[in-house]
Amino acid sequence: MSNPTLISPSSPLKRIMNAVRAVEAGNYVPGLLSDLEHDSGELGQLAHMLDAMARNVSIRDHQLRLLRKVIPIGVALSAEKDYNRLLETLVVEAQFFTNADAGTLYILEDNALKFVILRNTSLDMAMGGTSGAEIPFYPVKLYKPDGSENRANVVSHAALTHKRINIADAYEADGFDFSGTKAFDARTKYRSKSFLAIPLENTDNKVIGVLQLINAKNADTGEIIPFKDDDVLEALVLLATAALDGYIREASLRQEIAKLKIEINESRRTRQVAEITETRYFQELKDKANQLRDQSRNKK
Amino acid sequence: MSTIISIHSFRGGTGKSNTTANIAALLAADGARVGVVDTDIQSPGIHVLFNLDESEMVHSLNDYLWGKCAIEEAAHDVAAHLGAEVKGQIFLIPSSIKPGEIARILREGYDVGLLNDGFRDVVEKLKLDYLLIDTHPGLNEETLLSIAISNALVIILRPDSQDYQGTAVTVDVARKLDVPKMLMLVNKVPPQFDLEDVRTRVEQTYDATVAAVLPHSDEMMTLASSGIFAIRFPDHPITKGLRKLVDQLKA
Numbered sequence: 001m002s003n004p005t006l007i008s009p010s011s012p013l014k015r016i017m018n019a020v021r022a023v024e025a026g027n028y029v030p031g032l033l034s035d036l037e038h039d040s041g042e043l044g045q046l047a048h049m050l051d052a053m054a055r056n057v058s059i060r061d062h063q064l065r066l067l068r069k070v071i072p073i074g075v076a077l078s079a080e081k082d083y084n085r086l087l088e089t090l091v092v093e094a095q096f097f098t099n100a101d102a103g104t105l106y107i108l109e110d111n112a113l114k115f116v117i118l119r120n121t122s123l124d125m126a127m128g129g130t131s132g133a134e135i136p137f138y139p140v141k142l143y144k145p146d147g148s149e150n151r152a153n154v155v156s157h158a159a160l161t162h163k164r165i166n167i168a169d170a171y172e173a174d175g176f177d178f179s180g181t182k183a184f185d186a187r188t189k190y191r192s193k194s195f196l197a198i199p200l201e202n203t204d205n206k207v208i209g210v211l212q213l214i215n216a217k218n219a220d221t222g223e224i225i226p227f228k229d230d231d232v233l234e235a236l237v238l239l240a241t242a243a244l245d246g247y248i249r250e251a252s253l254r255q256e257i258a259k260l261k262i263e264i265n266e267s268r269r270t271r272q273v274a275e276i277t278e279t280r281y282f283q284e285l286k287d288k289a290n291q292l293r294d295q296s297r298n299k300k
Numbered sequence: 301m302s303t304i305i306s307i308h309s310f311r312g313g314t315g316k317s318n319t320t321a322n323i324a325a326l327l328a329a330d331g332a333r334v335g336v337v338d339t340d341i342q343s344p345g346i347h348v349l350f351n352l353d354e355s356e357m358v359h360s361l362n363d364y365l366w367g368k369c370a371i372e373e374a375a376h377d378v379a380a381h382l383g384a385e386v387k388g389q390i391f392l393i394p395s396s397i398k399p400g401e402i403a404r405i406l407r408e409g410y411d412v413g414l415l416n417d418g419f420r421d422v423v424e425k426l427k428l429d430y431l432l433i434d435t436h437p438g439l440n441e442e443t444l445l446s447i448a449i450s451n452a453l454v455i456i457l458r459p460d461s462q463d464y465q466g467t468a469v470t471v472d473v474a475r476k477l478d479v480p481k482m483l484m485l486v487n488k489v490p491p492q493f494d495l496e497d498v499r500t501r502v503e504q505t506y507d508a509t510v511a512a513v514l515p516h517s518d519e520m521m522t523l524a525s526s527g528i529f530a531i532r533f534p535d536h537p538i539t540k541g542l543r544k545l546v547d548q549l550k551a
Contacts, residue, residue: 250492264468264505272465273472276439286477289448292416 012036012043019050026061028054029220062232069093070235077239083247084116088129090240091117094213097232098196101215101224106155107244108208112139113155116209116247123188152177155210158197162207167195168226191215196227200241209244211237302423305549306433306446309456310466312343315487316456318520319542320434321349322530323454326546328379328388329531332429335375335422337361337393339415339446340436341405344395349528350378352392360396364418365410371418372425384531391426412441416449438466439473447474452481452549454511458488459498464505471506483511483548490516511548512541 015033022028036047073089087105095103102120105128106113115135117128127133142156143149151157154176158165170178170192181192194216200209216227276282307320317340324334338346338361347357359374375391382390396402423431433446447453453474457463474482486502489495495513503510517538520529530539 264464269465269468269472272469273476276444276469276473277476281441282444282476285444285448289477292449 012039012047016043016046016050019047019054023050023054023057028058030055030058031220065096066232066235070232070239073236073239077242077246083243083250084128085130086243087240087247088117088119088131090236090243091119091129091211094211094233094236094240095119095121097230097236098213098227099217099219100196100213100227101217102192102213104155104212104214105240105244106140106159106210106212107248108142108159108210109139111142113142113159113210114139116244120190120214123190151175153180154178154195154197155212158199158210159207162199162201162205164199165195165197166227169193170195191224193224194226198237200237200244202241202245208241208248211240302428302431303452303549304419304423304431304433304450305452305454306435306443306450307454307456308435308443308447308470309437309463310439310470311463312437314456314458314463315520316437317346317349317434318529319454319456319485319487320432321346321528322539322542323546323549324390324430324432325382325386325528325530326543327430327550328382328386328390330546330550331387333389333391333427335391335393335426335428335431336434337419337422337431338395338434339442340434341395341442342402342436344397344402346434347392347394347397350390350392351381351527352376352378352394354397357394357397360394360401361418362396362401362405364393365405365414370425371422375422375426382528382531386531388429391422391428393422412445415442415445419446419449439470444473444477447479448477450479452483453479454483454485454545454549455508456485456487457502459486459490459493468506471508481549482508483545484508485511485545486513488516489513509548511545514538514541 015036019028019032022032030051033047033051037044037051039047070093073086073093076086091103091105094100101122103117104115104119105117107116108114115128115137118135118137119126127135140153140156141150142160149156149160151160152175154165154167157176167173167176170176170181178192184190185192192214194214196213196216198211199207200211202208213227215224217223218225305323307316307323309316317338320336324336327334336346336350338344340346341361356376358376359369361374363369364371364374371393374393376394377389378392379386379388379390396405419431419433422428433450435443435446455467455470455474457467471482484502484506486498489498495515499510499513502513515537517536519533519536520538523529523532529536530542533539
């Protein structure tokens, strides 16, 4: 009878112990012990139980994260003044829940999608938000110079059509201009593959921004896979929309300061003053006021 | 020697009556005898801040203008209504809040000259150190008169595009009336604004002294018309700002 413990180079018991530690550390990959699970002996049963337990732990982790992350973000939204930081948290969490390698948040301003937050985990890139780093990329215009809609770009297409775009592989997709993406990839030796672009619509059904996630990864193998629907992502999209709305409102309030200086129409001012001061009543009043002041001065 | 101070804003809703009541309370707290006249005959309101009930109103400014009473008979001692003891005194001359009387004065008008005599009389009879005039928004005849006879004018505006143009006209008109002292008060500033930046911009725009820039305050909103803010919250930043304004009025 063959001894199953001799199959692997390291001792199966040690591997099971390592797997337990991985569960503890939160980085257990399902199927880690799949070869041991085929074993009919007690160690195989143990590996099988451990794997099942680890999967349950991961589901509970997911729920806990929903409870501990998404709900507090919602609460923070009602009190938070630093929308920039909130938006960054939302992008990072959206990446986490979809297991996406990269995430970008755009704001719609002057018919162009301007970069607000950019994160790429494997390239170790963090721009916008609390990073302090400016994003050096040009905004994506919604319209071409001839005035027609720019649907060639994934994010502008999403903003124009109010529809989500889910692409399995950018390099194979038809109808979209991924030239900017390809240039970025060439420069950074990256490979952008799966895309999910979600238009962020406010309560008036107006698109105020786009959340784009890139390269969803299979949690087990690390392989790039297409994006799937996710309840938590839906909650994050709603929160991101509310946070972006707050961000826009705050920005427009800040701009009002400049209006203090520019809002006076000088020619109208002159005319309006003249309409009052050139009346007979005003002239009489002025004379009388001077007289009264002289009187009180004399009294003093 | 008494000082007549007009408190004005070109538009309504700037917190004019509220500011007037608070200036009065702070002056009285310093021991002054202060008179307050509500010349906002069309929409009177300052009596509410001084907690003066309609049933307590013996005579109003309207009665004086119709020759029914002497001006000092329309003056109500409201110092006891402040909710805290003050050294000085406050006499309020309210406008009538009876709809019939408001309608009558709007319909028939009145002799604006009588207002001037009334102001002089009340200062003398009640030995006032200060007479505060809560004016009607805009620039009608009685408002122009109030400004013309004042030793000091406080112009209130909010950081709101609707306030800028009219305020500019008010500033120019007041200059032509040679008001000896003109101070601006920027009120209800939203929290997103930098108060010093607002001050600089308003001073540059109107070429006038900004005595205080007061932030929007939830406490002020909650208190609304049910009391005098400076008395209730003596250490609040808004009270400190109002105090600065009062110090400049006294200087």
